Amino acid sequence: MQCPKCNGDLETKEHEHIKVQRCSNCYGLFFEPYMLTETLAA
Ligand SMILES: [Zn+2]
Numbered sequence: 001m002q003c004p005k006c007n008g009d010l011e012t013k014e015h016e017h018i019k020v021q022r023c024s025n026c027y028g029l030f031f032e033p034y035m036l037t038e039t040l041a042a
Contacts, residue, residue, distance in 0.1 A: 003028060 001010040001021055008025025021030040 004030070 002008065003010055003023035003025060005028055006023065006026045008023045010021040010023055010030065013020050013022045018031070022028070023030070
């Protein structure tokens with residue numbers, strides 16, 4: 001995946017059981033929408 005801000009490479013990180021995409025270029029964090037839904041349902 002690519003960062004929507006800077007088109008840098010996103011890497012998947014797991015933070016407190018929540019998967020997030022972190023940009024290795026601008027260090028922005030992006031939650032995966034379906035994972036966010038799953039988190040809210042849990
Ligand atoms: Zn970025």
